[in-house]
Amino acid sequence: MANGSTIDETTGNIRPLDHSGVFASALEPFTRSFFKEAGLESGMHVLDLCSGAGDVAFLAREVVGEAGRIVGFDSSPGLVRFANERAAHRNFKNVEFIESNFESISFPDQFDAVVGRLVLMYRRDPEADLRAVLPFVRPGGLVMLQELDLLAAKTVPIAREIDRTREWIRDVCHVAGVDLQMGPKLHPTLLAAGLAHIQMRTDGLIGGAGTFLPTLVSEIAAILAPLHPIGMANDGAAQTGRLEQQMRAELIKSGGVMSTAQVISAWARVRC
Secondary structure, eight states: OTTSOSBOTTTOOBOOGGGSHHHHHHHHHHHHHHHHHHTOOTTOEEEESSOTTSHHHHHHHHHHTTTSEEEEEESOHHHHHHHHHHHHHTTOTTEEEEEOOTTTOOOSSOEEEEEEESOGGGOSOHHHHHHHHGGGEEEEEEEEEEEEEGGGOOEESOOHHHHHHHHHHHHHHHHTTOOTTTTTTHHHHHHHTTOEEEEEEEEOOEEOTTSSHHHHHHHHHHHHGGGOSSTHHHHSTTSHHHHHHHHHHHHHHHTOEEEOOEEEEEEEEOOO
16 A cells, blocks of 8 residues: 555545555556546546545546646545655646545535546445535536456466455455445446446456466455454465465466456446
8 A cells, every 4th residue: 555554544444455556557557548438638627536646646637638637535644645745746736635535525616527446345325425526527527437346356267376365355355345346336326326328348457377467466465464363464375475476376387367356437427
């Protein structure tokens, strides 16, 4: 995590996984392509939900350019400071992060678009959160969200260590209250919030022993290890290097492939 913690210092809840550098990098091409397909354009003013370290906001800034504006919010003071430091380091004068949450956000003007990546899967009432945001999006403005289907990841043929690690990750997330299939639920959530003409796409990664996927999964396991009192946190298997080696060895032996969770994107426009 950017702030060295898996726990939100304000709420005590699990922090989103894509605050991890390697995971954010893995998602980057999907998010960049999604923004362009959904209709994000130069000059737009964008609201970024639960910005974390700012990775999604910086991708949106690539598209809207200097003529646009990005405002992101997060409940973690530490992450807000870090994201603003990153924006200043990049000399992004039109990117700003503020400390806030869904219950207290307020803006004097409306935005052309709202974006969020791996946000609703951590929320107790995604529909209510989305409804809280929509008043700040202009009529005809875009709502663009990306979430995961964590149950979609698999290995062919079955690999004991990889599959055991995935199950452990899912168990930790489930106990923490994370919705493992928020991605497929984006469509009904957007409908319930009053949006229509919803479009969707799905992305993912697949590869064998020579890819970075064992690194990705082992790092996520290491990040989550402090949240679990037994299993990987105690037996040492969550140490990134050791677990990664075990995964690569399995894939080399079987000649198989492993796939990631599916990244599901949904977008719609606010009614005029």
